[in-house]
Amino acid sequence: ECEDGVPPGYTKIDCHMIFDVKLGENYRRKARLVAGGHKTGAPTSITYSSVVSRDSVRICLLAAALNGLDVLACDIKGAYLTAPSREKVYTTAGEEFGPELKGKLLLITKALYGLKSAGAAFRAYLAEHLHSMDYRPSYADPDVWMRPAVKPNGDKYYEYLLAYVDDLLSISCDPMKTMLLIKKKFTLKGDKIAPPEDYLGAVLSKMKTEGGNECWTQSADKYLAASVQNVEANLKQRGRVNGLPRKHKCLTPFESSYRPELDVSNELALEGHRYFQELIGVLRWGVEIGRLDILLEVALLSAYLACPREGHLEAAFHIFGYLKHEPKKKIAFDPDHPRINQKIFTKYDWTDFYKDAQEPIPPNAPAPRGKAVSTHCFVDANLAGDTVTRRSQMGILLFVNKAPITWLSKRTNTVESSTFGSEIVAMRSAVDLIEGLRYKLRMFGIPIEGPTDIFCDNEAVTK
Numbered sequence: 001e002c003e004d005g006v007p008p009g010y011t012k013i014d015c016h017m018i019f020d021v022k023l024g025e026n027y028r029r030k031a032r033l034v035a036g037g038h039k040t041g042a043p044t045s046i047t048y049s050s051v052v053s054r055d056s057v058r059i060c061l062l063a064a065a066l067n068g069l070d071v072l073a074c075d076i077k078g079a080y081l082t083a084p085s086r087e088k089v090y091t092t093a094g095e096e097f098g099p100e101l102k103g104k105l106l107l108i109t110k111a112l113y114g115l116k117s118a119g120a121a122f123r124a125y126l127a128e129h130l131h132s133m134d135y136r137p138s139y140a141d142p143d144v145w146m147r148p149a150v151k152p153n154g155d156k157y158y159e160y161l162l163a164y165v166d167d168l169l170s171i172s173c174d175p176m177k178t179m180l181l182i183k184k185k186f187t188l189k190g191d192k193i194a195p196p197e198d199y200l201g202a203v204l205s206k207m208k209t210e211g212g213n214e215c216w217t218q219s220a221d222k223y224l225a226a227s228v229q230n231v232e233a234n235l236k237q238r239g240r241v242n243g244l245p246r247k248h249k250c251l252t253p254f255e256s257s258y259r260p261e262l263d264v265s266n267e268l269a270l271e272g273h274r275y276f277q278e279l280i281g282v283l284r285w286g287v288e289i290g291r292l293d294i295l296l297e298v299a300l301l302s303a304y305l306a307c308p309r310e311g312h313l314e315a316a317f318h319i320f321g322y323l324k325h326e327p328k329k330k331i332a333f334d335p336d337h338p339r340i341n342q343k344i345f346t347k348y349d350w351t352d353f354y355k356d357a358q359e360p361i362p363p364n365a366p367a368p369r370g371k372a373v374s375t376h377c378f379v380d381a382n383l384a385g386d387t388v389t390r391r392s393q394m395g396i397l398l399f400v401n402k403a404p405i406t407w408l409s410k411r412t413n414t415v416e417s418s419t420f421g422s423e424i425v426a427m428r429s430a431v432d433l434i435e436g437l438r439y440k441l442r443m444f445g446i447p448i449e450g451p452t453d454i455f456c457d458n459e460a461v462t463k
Helices: 054-066 118-132 175-185 221-237 270-288 292-302 310-325 419-443
Strands: 015-022 028-035 070-075 089-092 105-107 144-150 156-164 167-172 202-208 214-219 375-382 393-400 403-411 453-455
Touching: 054 070, 054 156, 054 167, 054 214, 054 403, 054 419, 070 175, 118 156, 156 175, 167 175, 202 221, 221 270, 221 310, 270 292, 270 310, 292 310, 292 393, 292 403, 375 419, 393 419, 403 419, 419 453
Parallel strands: 375 453
Antiparallel strands: 015 028, 070 167, 089 105, 144 156, 156 167, 202 214, 375 393, 393 403
C-alpha cells in the first residue's frame, strides 16, 4: 500500500480478471488476475523466456528407460507470483481487494501475469534456485538442466530436470531429493509430487517393450477426444445433423481421391476461415504429442491457412471423423536397439575427395555417461506431389533406438524434374535434422553408437 504516495518512476496499470480455456491442457478452465502490461513501456531488462522443447522431453524419457531412472513431476503454484517484479508499476484497488483497500494505491511487487517481464522474471528466479542445487542448463536446450550423479552400484549418469514454465520433470535414480529441494523454495499445486500422468497435454504411461524392458509412452488420446467432442458440439450448433463422417468413410485421414490443391470449392467467409485455422491448430498439436498417423494430411491442409476453401474445412472434419473412430494410438520411447543388418550398408572410401572430413564434435559437450544409443532415419519424398505447383512433399522420421523423436512432413522449396531430385532434397533436409539430433544427444551427455542409419527407397540417392 502506497501510504505516502506513489514513488517516482512508477507507471499506473489496470488489473483484470481473465477467464480462459487452455487448449493444450485438455480444455482446462482457468482464471487469472492479469495486469494490463500493454499500457507499460518496454522494460529495460530482457523479456524473453524459453521453455523445454518437445523432442528434448522425448529424449529424456528415453534416457530414463535406457538407464533405469525414475521420473517424478510437480507443478509450481502461482508460478509468476513467486518472483519479484522487474517493472515499477502500481494500481488502484477495486472492490475485489475488500473494503479496507478499495480505492487505495497499491505497488505491485511480484511478477503479476500480464507484465511484459513476468515470464522472464519467473524463469530467472527458478534458474537461480536450480543453480544453487548444482544443476546446469544444457547448451542444446537451456530448459533441460543437468547434474552429474552416481548410482549406488557405482554407475555414472546424469540427472535431468525439465522445465516448461512451472511444469517440472525430474529424472534421476532418486528424483525425490530434487523435488523436495524445489518444494523448499516453491509451493506446489496440491502439494503433489508423483510420477507424471500427463505433460504438455499428452498422457504419459508405462509399458513393457518386446525386449522386456519398461518404457514410457505418450498419447494424445485424451486431448483429441475432448477436441472431437468440441467439434461435434460446434457442428450441432451450426445445424449439421449428420455431424462428423461415419466410420466406413473414415478408414484413412483423407478420402482416397481427395487432393487439397485441386479443391475449387468456395472460399470460406471470415468466421469459417478462423474456425478452419483453429481446427488445424488443434490437429497440429495432436500430431506434436503423438498422432503421427495424421502427420501428412495435417501438413497438406496447413498450406491453406491463409485462404482455405469449404472443401478444406470438410477435409479437416474428415480427419476428426478418423480420430473419432480411431481414438487409441500411442508412441513408445522404447530403449531397445533395433535389429538392423549392417551388411546392407556399403562402405566407400571418400578420402580422395574429403581427406580431412570428420563429424564435428562439440568441444564443450559434457563427458558422456550412461548407456549408448543408436540413431536411425527414414526419409522419403513424392515427386511433384502438389499437382498444381509441382513441388514435392517430403517426410522424415528420426529414431533414437526404437523411440521416435523427431518427425516432419513439408513441401520442398524447389521444383524438381526427377524423382532423384526430390529425394535428394529430402535427404539434405534429413541430414540437417540428424546433425541437430546428434548435437543435442551429445550436449545431454548421452553416448552415441556409430553413425546414423538412413533408410531411403531411391537407389540413385543412396549411391
